[in-house]
Amino acid sequence: MSAAPTSIPPKSPRGRRPLHVAVAGATGAVGEELLRLLDERDFPLASLRLLASARSAGTTLRFRGTEIPVEELTDASFRGTDVAFFSCGGDRSLRFAPAAVASGAVVVDNSSAYRMDPKVPLVVPEINGDAALAHEGILAVPNCTTIVFLMGVAPLHREARLVRAVCSSYQAASGAGRSALLEYEAQVRARAEGREPAAKAxxxxxxxxVIPQVDVFLPDGSTKEEVKLDRETRKILGDDRVRVAATCVRVPVPRAHSVSCALEFERPMTPERAREVLASAPGVVLRDLPERASVDGKPAREYPTPLDVSGRLEVFVGRLRADPSREGGLMLWAVGDQLLKGAAWNAVQIAELLIERGRL
Ligand SMILES: NC(=O)c1ccc[n+]([C@@H]2O[C@H](COP(=O)([O-])OP(=O)(O)OC[C@H]3O[C@@H](n4cnc5c(N)ncnc54)[C@H](OP(=O)(O)O)[C@@H]3O)[C@@H](O)[C@H]2O)c1
Incomplete structure (x- = not known):
């Protein structure tokens, strides 16, 4: 796939002064991407503190040519910190984010711990960036599948008002963390060598x-991941009416989540109009040249796949077509790198937005 044009500026904005930054969960899958983004985007850093569990304390991580020690996350980790990125699980966020805020830090949290807290903005900058300005110390990054879904759907919602979505997700192994990715890679090797693959993570x-379970089951037979997609969508869109019925599935893909959606709107949405809207939506790349279209006389077959989208900051959308089961309904396929736009990039974007608006 050819490199897609992007409207994302390659560098972070400059604020009043460089910032003291802490990354809690620096050794994890999301933490690694966060550090890469802070480096590549030349984020305005006065200092960088790397935090993880006691297991990692004493190790180092390389950043901008320097070995930085990893320290154990404690209540005392945030003295003098301006921004703390949390990517170390909900329990740690609940335990340590209040200490970070009490130390004067703004917390951008990748876990699900605070997402549905009415006092905590749940922010996708391209969709509801203004919500970030109302924070009281903690801002939450939405669930990674919710972000991929909404990046493709929110621009259409603004035009025709979404009332219902039926979705199936195709979620990558790394969505369950570094240990799940390593386990999947070990399973691939075991299978190739004729050994029995083992599952623990x-x-x-x-x-x-494919595994029709992401996160834990709830009493009604849904998984938590499926419920997140429904509830978080309403909070981010600020619309209590929208309902999302999802089946979330883990697939044998290392990286990038895909979502297939059937969308029902208050006003009809044609594939042609949806293409026009999505072609100019910020952070979205439209890849929708179906089989019948051709490039240089050959079938184009342009649609996004996890392999194309891995490492990209944007969410890619394709396979737009009318829903044959519902008048005015639309079918859509969205793919995004869940470690980037679904987590680390969305978190860095929130910090950049606060810098731009003079709040950091
Ligand atoms: N993976 C994704 O695609 C994704 C997407 C969106 C949101 N998230 C969320 O982001 C968070 C991190 O996910 P991940 O995939 O990066 O997980 P991960 O690869 O398993 O990394 C977990 C990180 O948390 C640290 N940690 C674990 N226990 C700790 C403790 N007791 N005290 C301090 N640090 C501790 C780990 O440190 P050690 O190395 O020392 O154990 C590691 O740095 C989770 O809340 C997850 O739900 C993940």
Whole structure:
């Protein structure tokens, strides 16, 4: 796939002064991407503190040519910190984010701990960036699948008002953290070598399989991931009417989540109009040349796949077509790198937005 044009500025904005930054969960899958983004975007850093569990304390991580020690996350970790990025699980966010805020830091949290807290803005900058300005110390990054879904759907909602979505997700192994990715890679090797693959971090063997379970089950038979997609969508869109019915599935893909959606709007939405809207939506790349279209006489077959989208900051959208089961309805396929736009990039974007608006 050719490199897509992007409207994302390559460098972070400059604020009043460089910032003292802490990354809690620096050794994790999301933490690694966060550090890469802070470096590549020349984020205005006065200092950088790397925090993880006691297991990692004493190790170092390389950043801008320097070995930085990893320290154990404690209540005392945030003295003098301006911004603390949390990517170390909900329990740690609940335990340590209040201490960070009490130390004067703004917390940008990647976990689900605070997302539905009415006092905590749940922010996708391209969709509801202004909500960030009302924060009281903690801002939450939405669930990664919710972000991929909404990046494709929110621009259409603004035009035709979404009332219902039925979705299936195709979620990458790394969405369950570094240990799940390593386990999936070990399963691939085991299968290739004729050994029996083992599953511990993932609920089942993923190689040669798909697993219709992401996160834990709830009493009604849904998983938590499926419920997040429904509830978080309403909070981000600021619309209590929208309902999302989702089946979330882990697939044997290392990185980038895909979502297939059937969308029902208050006003009809044609594929042609949806293409026009999405072609100019910030942070979205439209890749929708179906089989019948051709480039240089050859079938184009342009649609996004996880492999194309891995490492990209934007969410890619394609396979737009009318829903044959519902008048005025639309079918859509969205793919995004869940470690980037679904987590680390969305978090850095929130900090950049606060810098731009003079709040950091
Ligand atoms: N993976 C994704 O695609 C994704 C997307 C969106 C949101 N998230 C969320 O982001 C967070 C991190 O996910 P991840 O995928 O990066 O997980 P991960 O690869 O498993 O990394 C977890 C990080 O948390 C640290 N940690 C674990 N226990 C700790 C403790 N007791 N005290 C301090 N630090 C501790 C780990 O440090 P050690 O190395 O020392 O154990 C590591 O740095 C989770 O809340 C997850 O739900 C993940």
């Amino acid at each position: 993932l609920p089942r063997v993923l190689v040669g399989n």
